[in-house]
Amino acid sequence: MKAWLIAFAFTQAVEVPIYLRAGAGWRAALLASTLTHPLVWFGFSTVRGLGLSYSGTLVVVEAFAILVEAAWLSSRRVKRAFLWSLLANLTSVTLGFLSRAAFGWP
Template sequence: MFTAWLSAFLFTQCVEMPIYARCARTGWGPAFGASALTHPIVWFVMPELLPGNYWVMVAVAEAFAVVAEAVYLRFGFRLERALLWSLLANGASFSIGLLSRHAFGWP
C-alpha cells in the first residue's frame, strides 16, 4: 500500500507543483507543502472515515484537499484566489490521474 501511495503522491506533486510554483508563483517549497499536507490524509484517512461508496469518499476527499490547500495558501493570497488556485491544481491532478489510470494503469 505504501508503494501505491508513494506513486500517487509523486504523480500528484508532478502535476500540482508546477501549477502552484510557476502559475500561482508560490515558489517550489510552498508548492510541495500543499499536497504534502493533504495527500496522506486523502489516501489513508478518508477511506477509513468514509468506507461506503467510493465516489462519495473521493468527492469528500477532493473537497477537503481543495479547502485545506486553500487555507494553507491563504497566507500568500486572498482566500478567493487561494481557493481558485487550489481548485485548479487539485482538479488537474485528479483529472490527469484518472486519464493516466485509464490509459496506462498508473498511478
C-alpha cells in the same frame, strides 16, 4: 506504501507547477499537497466506511484537500488561493484517473 509514493510523486508533478504559476514559492508549492495527500490517500477507506459511495467519498476527500491547500496558500499570501487549489486538485485527480485508465498507474 509503494503505490502511495507513486501517486504522491504524480500529484506533485501535476500540482507543483500550477502552484508555482499561482505565485507560490517552491516550498509553499511542495508543501501544499504534502499536507493533504497522505490524509486523502490513507483516509479514503475510513471516509468510505461511513457508508458513502465511491463518488461521494471522492468528493469529500477532494473537498478536504482543496480547502486545506487553499488555506495553506492563502497563509502564504497567494492571491485567489481557493481557485488555484481547485484547479490544481481537479487537474491532478482528472489526470490521475486518465493515467490509470490508459496505463494502469498511478
